[in-house]
Amino acid sequence: MRLLLIEDEKELADALSAALGKQGIVTDHTMSLADACELTRQNTYDAILLDRRLPDGEGLTFIPKLRRAGVETPIIVLTARNEPIERIEGLDGGADDYLGKPFLIEELMARLRAVLRRPVNLVEPQITVGRIVIDPLHLNVTIDSTPLELPRRELLVLLALAKRKDKTVLRSTLEAAVYNYEEEIQSNALDAHISRLRKRLLDASAGVTVHAIRGVGYLLKEE
Numbered sequence: 633m634r635l636l637l638i639e640d641e642k643e644l645a646d647a648l649s650a651a652l653g654k655q656g657i658v659t660d661h662t663m664s665l666a667d668a669c670e671l672t673r674q675n676t677y678d679a680i681l682l683d684r685r686l687p688d689g690e691g692l693t694f695i696p697k698l699r700r701a702g703v704e705t706p707i708i709v710l711t712a713r714n715e716p717i718e719r720i721e722g723l724d725g726g727a728d729d730y731l732g733k734p735f736l737i738e739e740l741m742a743r744l745r746a747v748l749r750r751p752v753n754l755v756e757p758q759i760t761v762g763r764i765v766i767d768p769l770h771l772n773v774t775i776d777s778t779p780l781e782l783p784r785r786e787l788l789v790l791l792a793l794a795k796r797k798d799k800t801v802l803r804s805t806l807e808a809a810v811y812n813y814e815e816e817i818q819s820n821a822l823d824a825h826i827s828r829l830r831k832r833l834l835d836a837s838a839g840v841t842v843h844a845i846r847g848v849g850y851l852l853k854e855e
């Protein structure tokens with residue numbers, strides 16, 4: 633899962649990105665609406681976390697702009713402006729949800745799951761491939777109901793491949809699923825994650841194999 637966080641309080645943004653990272657979520661962070669516009673043009677996000685008081689304007693003005701551009705990504709407003717009238721402004725202004733600061737990361741996670749469950753967002757509750765069952769909202773993997781522990785990046789690669797089972801997934805798509813735009817990506821890092829993931833899948837008799845499509849990407853197949 634990849635999120636865009638638009639937040640000008642650096643400390644809060646860093647803490648939030650780290651906490652989301654622990655939940656297996658990749659976060660791109662920006663402090664301005666101008667950069668957010670650019671990032672939403674370049675990337676596809678599962679959800680957007682939006683502050684209201686930003687250096688280049690009121691966060692809520694971003695929502696109609698994004699919708700006019702055809703982007704339907706769910707938006708959760710995270711703000712200190714938490715009076716009832718302000719929450720009404722936010723929801724009527726097109727936000728999918730509204731959460732006042734300070735908040736617990738657990739509540740944000742629950743609200744994220746709630747917006748991602750809505751039919752328009754079409755996140756499947758479970759993806760089954762081979763003997764593996766992946767829960768994309770809670771980011772866990774089981775084989776015959778036994779949890780399969782995977783390091784975060786391998787799990788994200790597996791999820792990206794499983795969503796498009798039997799189809800070649802481009803290297804760039806896999807990298808986008810695993811790294812945020814500020815992270816330096818070593819040229820062979822993805823291949824290293826895949827090679828460890830392959831071994832783990834084999835050891836667990838997962839009933840799936842990852843095939844390399846030279847120079848293009850990877851593909852997940854049931855055995």
Ligand code: CA
Nearest residue numbers: 640683685686
């Ligand atoms: Ca702010």
